[in-house]
Amino acid sequence: MRMGRTTIAKTELGQRLTEIRGDEKRVDFCARIGVSENTYRNYERGTRLPDTDVLAKIAEANCINLHWLILGEGSMRLGEIEAPQTAAIETEFFVAVQETIRKTYKEVGARIYDADLARFSAEKYEEYIALADDPKDQKECDELMRDLRRRLKKQLTTASPDQAQSKRQA
Template identity: 35%
Template sequence: MARPETDPKTPLAQRLRELRRQHGDPQRGELAGKLGISVTAVATYERGEREPAASVLAAYADVFGVNLNWLLTGEGEMFADPAKAPARAMPSIDPALFRQVGRLVTRVHKEEGIKLPPDAVLDEQAEAYNALLARAEDPADAAELHSLLPWLEARLRRKLQTAAAEPGTGKRQA
């Protein structure tokens, strides 16, 4: 059974631990293997009991693409080589919210007297959904997203009214 981790004693130790977790190894084993050092060595570095040698820091940079400036000082981006950065999970579409946005898009277009072909409705729905996510401080917070629906409706109405007034936009009233 693994022992619980203690708080790191140094900022470097904290960043080493953060890097390991970014790479999805909460138990240090995979990281140690990739670096060619022992699990015990990783643990002492991450607790701040010992600082890694330059060759170990170079291995961190080589294997994980970590920015050594960030690792040593905390300044700059974590990864010097974005290709080696762990992939971030893409947020999944909330089907209920996506349908709600689609109904809002359809209703507002109808109320504004604008008829769109089915493919264009889907494009408008996707654009509106993405705008909603971009506006949210926390796109994973369903309550926040629902609270932004009135903003989305007002934004869509303004967009349609502006487009209807401009010739050549294709958003003429039906």
């Protein structure tokens, strides 16, 4: 039984992070993944979102399916039998998509909130992973990220002020 105050998650991701930690003391869990206890508490509450590097560390340290961690789909644990329609997420490809989006928004002077970045990254990941013959091929990944950057930059710079605001939030 967990001692101390119970963390109430405001987001589905926060609920999944709490579920992963289980009965392990937060201080011990955080030491294993290299994140401060206060920061992880905020992740669990849903008041702050972990970046892709932290999500990858959490998944790796706990044998968690990254696809489940990010989207809540498929099996929680690696190695569990998953439904046929659920494909494993290519971690490095997802990180490349998210970083391309983050950098492009910054380059054009637009703001994207963490929650919106996570959702938009998941959408673009699905779109671009379908185009990849081999998502582990660095040359192909670089070409796809250049295409994503070019299209997103065009979309952000040609949008009307109202559309730009909604894109900044989407």
